Amino acid sequence: MRVIFVCAVVAAVAVTSAGARPVATPGVSATEIRLGSSVPLSGEAAIAGNVARGIAAYFKYVNDKGGVFGRKITFTYLDDGYDPGRAVNNTIRLIQQEQVLAVFSSLGTSNNLAVRKLLNDAKVPQLYVASGATTFGRDYKKYPWTLGYIPPYSEEGELYGRYVVKNIKKPKIAVLYQNDDYGRDLLGGLKRGLGSKVKSIVASVGYDPTSADVQPQVTQLKASKANVLMVFAFGKFSLQAFNAVSRLAWKPQIFVNDVSSASALMAIVPQSAANGAISIVFGKDPAAPLWRNDKGIKLFQSILRKYGSSVNSRDLQDGYFTAGMATAYTMVDTLKKAGKNPTRQSVMNAATHLDEKGNPFVLPGIVIHTTPSSRFPLTQVRLQRWSANAWHPFGKLITARPG
Amino acid sequence: MRSRLWLELSGFTLLALAVAALPRFISDFRARELAIVGMYFIALIGLSILTGYSGQISLGHGAFMAIGGYTTAVLSVNGVYGHQIRDLWTIPIAGVIAGLAGLLVGVPALRLSGLYLALITFGIAVSFPQLPKKFDHFLGGTTGKILDLAKPPFGLATTPNNWMYYLTWGIALVLLGAAWLLVRGKTGRALKAIRDSEVAAASSGVKLATYKTLAFGISAFYAGVAGSLYAIANAYVNPDVFPIILSVYLVVGLAVGGLESLVGLIAGAGLIYFLQNHADTVARWINQLPALNLDPKQPGIPSMIFGVVLIVVMLLLPTGAGGVARRLFGSLTTRFYTRS
Numbered sequence: 001m002r003v004i005f006v007c008a009v010v011a012a013v014a015v016t017s018a019g020a021r022p023v024a025t026p027g028v029s030a031t032e033i034r035l036g037s038s039v040p041l042s043g044e045a046a047i048a049g050n051v052a053r054g055i056a057a058y059f060k061y062v063n064d065k066g067g068v069f070g071r072k073i074t075f076t077y078l079d080d081g082y083d084p085g086r087a088v089n090n091t092i093r094l095i096q097q098e099q100v101l102a103v104f105s106s107l108g109t110s111n112n113l114a115v116r117k118l119l120n121d122a123k124v125p126q127l128y129v130a131s132g133a134t135t136f137g138r139d140y141k142k143y144p145w146t147l148g149y150i151p152p153y154s155e156e157g158e159l160y161g162r163y164v165v166k167n168i169k170k171p172k173i174a175v176l177y178q179n180d181d182y183g184r185d186l187l188g189g190l191k192r193g194l195g196s197k198v199k200s201i202v203a204s205v206g207y208d209p210t211s212a213d214v215q216p217q218v219t220q221l222k223a224s225k226a227n228v229l230m231v232f233a234f235g236k237f238s239l240q241a242f243n244a245v246s247r248l249a250w251k252p253q254i255f256v257n258d259v260s261s262a263s264a265l266m267a268i269v270p271q272s273a274a275n276g277a278i279s280i281v282f283g284k285d286p287a288a289p290l291w292r293n294d295k296g297i298k299l300f301q302s303i304l305r306k307y308g309s310s311v312n313s314r315d316l317q318d319g320y321f322t323a324g325m326a327t328a329y330t331m332v333d334t335l336k337k338a339g340k341n342p343t344r345q346s347v348m349n350a351a352t353h354l355d356e357k358g359n360p361f362v363l364p365g366i367v368i369h370t371t372p373s374s375r376f377p378l379t380q381v382r383l384q385r386w387s388a389n390a391w392h393p394f395g396k397l398i399t400a401r402p403g
Numbered sequence: 404m405r406s407r408l409w410l411e412l413s414g415f416t417l418l419a420l421a422v423a424a425l426p427r428f429i430s431d432f433r434a435r436e437l438a439i440v441g442m443y444f445i446a447l448i449g450l451s452i453l454t455g456y457s458g459q460i461s462l463g464h465g466a467f468m469a470i471g472g473y474t475t476a477v478l479s480v481n482g483v484y485g486h487q488i489r490d491l492w493t494i495p496i497a498g499v500i501a502g503l504a505g506l507l508v509g510v511p512a513l514r515l516s517g518l519y520l521a522l523i524t525f526g527i528a529v530s531f532p533q534l535p536k537k538f539d540h541f542l543g544g545t546t547g548k549i550l551d552l553a554k555p556p557f558g559l560a561t562t563p564n565n566w567m568y569y570l571t572w573g574i575a576l577v578l579l580g581a582a583w584l585l586v587r588g589k590t591g592r593a594l595k596a597i598r599d600s601e602v603a604a605a606s607s608g609v610k611l612a613t614y615k616t617l618a619f620g621i622s623a624f625y626a627g628v629a630g631s632l633y634a635i636a637n638a639y640v641n642p643d644v645f646p647i648i649l650s651v652y653l654v655v656g657l658a659v660g661g662l663e664s665l666v667g668l669i670a671g672a673g674l675i676y677f678l679q680n681h682a683d684t685v686a687r688w689i690n691q692l693p694a695l696n697l698d699p700k701q702p703g704i705p706s707m708i709f710g711v712v713l714i715v716v717m718l719l720l721p722t723g724a725g726g727v728a729r730r731l732f733g734s735l736t737t738r739f740y741t742r743s
Contacts, residue, residue: 042706079683083643083644083646084546084547084639084641084643084644085547085637085639085640085641085643085644086643088637088638088639089637089680092432092435092637093432093680096431096432096435096564097430097432110545110546110547110641113546113549114546114547114549114639114641117549117551117638118552118638121552179544179545180544180545180546181546208536208545209545210532210545210642210643
């Protein structure tokens, strides 16, 4: 009894003796601007972590050229293994220990949802979220410090729906989707795009992002005798889906969502399944023959060679690196716009008044545009088709801007 | 024996003073990190009662932490009949619910031992995270449940991190004291007797069923409290917050801390936290060695570092931190005891 009493007293003394601490200063000094990100460098989505490595290389290049108004950008990216819990821990570390000005290009829908509230409570910009979940651009009244980047998934789904209605006779559609906001957004958009033909979806099966393999789901979908397959799956799940389609000797017209359409992924799946697959594209793909002599891609490769850390020849063809650089380019633009003495507020203002033309890492003609009430920076895309081991864009730029 | 009591009491007071003084010397963020170490410490104390003292192996304590974490999340986000409960008050409730779950698991555990028990508990660790996915309207599914960030109550003038630190370590010290009382008394003797030989224990009048189940319940209570604190500190729960590997980490922490040393478990808790979150720092240290150039950002490097450090630690300290401490101070303290 006595011991418990002693313990309780000690604990009480400890709690009351806690003193006040000074408020943290947000990430800008005379020589430095600090940005941070939480990305998967391990786990099933590790390949997408190359986005952050591309960003880091680009910032080093910018720093070498004098930085932003004389300040060098320090970019800290932490591994979360695509696990929202670790993303929360990383984000708290970035705000509190690394003292970043803004959290930038963290990856994953659930991961960004998990930290959105705490970032908005702390009034830290959550910029250019590497997820197309529509909520990041749509719910700005509730979360004014959050901003997306890539085309919203719902609009992407809608484009596929419209394409099917226009180009495929008697479609019978099977959908494999990740059972979270990311997959459900795509599925919802697809239904909207199909309009009156929504009944042509004959089967849709969700998988959990922590499952081991999606082959059972694909087998189930094949049984529906569909002639179109939507792969709204990420990372290894997308690979597994293509593998399963090939193994089952199924020949549907495949649509694969943008975030899984990297050439690096498409090149390693069975080509019998991959050939003819359709996706959307907004960034220049360094593996596509179309851009072999493009200035932007040449710049990308020279930056990555010089500033990337342990880069191999495959990385120079990897679209995740280019996607990272495209975002980093917009971020540098934003920082310049935020003025000589940026604050979190001025960065947010700059990010919601973008009008960026000529980003060298996205398709020619794309304008990255935001206003305080229209928060989808990148909404122009083209369709592309996979054949002969490469993506080939077709058609004109189309708009995927919500509502 | 009396001098041993005073020795241990003064050791406890020293520890408490160190805990109380530490935040003055470290950054706010370190206080948060230490708070999480404190949570692992609490869970490890519980596991030590179960595995170290009663000899029952559990590979499923992550699941009890999850029960605690989800209890806190549900009570403070969904609330009860629409009334949200302050995070602070959910901690004991989380502990009790996890403890009850532990008692339930303790019942089949009576019939099993060793490897088979470990497998059963492992099964729990594997299957439990699937439940929130099944009941996703209530438990948030894979997307998880988002809590409010912890704020110091009663208008205390301190940062959220310092508050988490004092809360966690205050609870940890109380629970450490309670565990210490438990294991040095009749219950502890009974548990140790069961561990060493069930037949001998039973024939000396120890009620196997009662004590073995009790050990499970108590140990799950500790894990539940730890899980609840973890949910509050991270302001977030989803199935991945309590993965299967967490249960394994806990067993690792127990081995590193020393099976029978309550205070040594702090080292175990520290190591699990450090290796999970700072393996890249270790990679940078290792890079000081000639002819090595590990990129800490390369996929897989942190996990590899974790494994290597673990092997090295277990080779050098097979009896854990507690064993080393006992060897260092053993001769001194035995002289104390014999004199009394």
